Amino acid sequence: MDFHTRKEIEKCSNVLFNSNDDRFNYLITKNNDMLDKREVIINISEYDYGVVKSKGNEFELDTITPLSLASLQSLEEAEVWYRQKYPHLPNEYHGIMARYSFGELLTKKEIKNTFKKCKKKLQKLPVGLQINSAPPGEKIKVVFD
Numbered sequence: 001m002d003f004h005t006r007k008e009i010e011k012c013s014n015v016l017f018n019s020n021d022d023r024f025n026y027l028i029t030k031n032n033d034m035l036d037k038r039e040v041i042i043n044i045s046e047y048d049y050g051v052v053k054s055k056g057n058e059f060e061l062d063t064i065t066p067l068s069l070a071s072l073q074s075l076e077e078a079e080v081w082y083r084q085k086y087p088h089l090p091n092e093y094h095g096i097m098a099r100y101s102f103g104e105l106l107t108k109k110e111i112k113n114t115f116k117k118c119k120k121k122l123q124k125l126p127v128g129l130q131i132n133s134a135p136p137g138e139k140i141k142v143v144f145d
Contacts, residue, residue, distance in 0.1 A: 017047055020084060021068055065101070075102055 009015055017026040050064035072078050078098035086094070099105060134140045 019068065020081075021071065023071075024068065069101060075099065075104070078102060 015028040017024065017028075019025055048066045048068050051067050051070045053063040053065045053070075056062045069078065069081055072081060075095075075098050078101055079094045082089075082094040082097045082101075083091070086097075096106075132140075
């Protein structure tokens with residue numbers, strides 16, 4: 001939390017911590033009679049506590065997971081959490097990050113098996129995947145603008 005936010009909170013009589021999970025919602029007041037005065041709503045990213053997922057060693061740091069993510073039970077909930085946390089990313093990434101955080105990664109073998117099944121059943125490939133190859137003997141040139 002930066003200096004400006006801390007000073008703004010000190011001026012307020014009521015501070016409301018509002019989360020997407022009701023268990024993490026808090027209201028801090030200086031006086032119970034003053035509940036209708038000015039309030040500051042603090043974003044979850046400013047107070048979401050970290051939980052140590054795995055201990056590090058002398059060469060690596062501990063792996064820390066936000067408490068709001070660690071409390072989720074399913075991939076769908078994790079995907080919604082990532083969608084709220086990173087709204088600027090494409091939707092395909094939210095599912096990938098949710099699978100990664102739950103330890104259910106896509107492996108090369110799973111992808112190859114999916115391609116084999118699609119070829120055998122003459123199905124279309126999943127949306128977003130496109131395979132391009134150069135004609136034999138030619139090289140592919142990739143240009144970045």
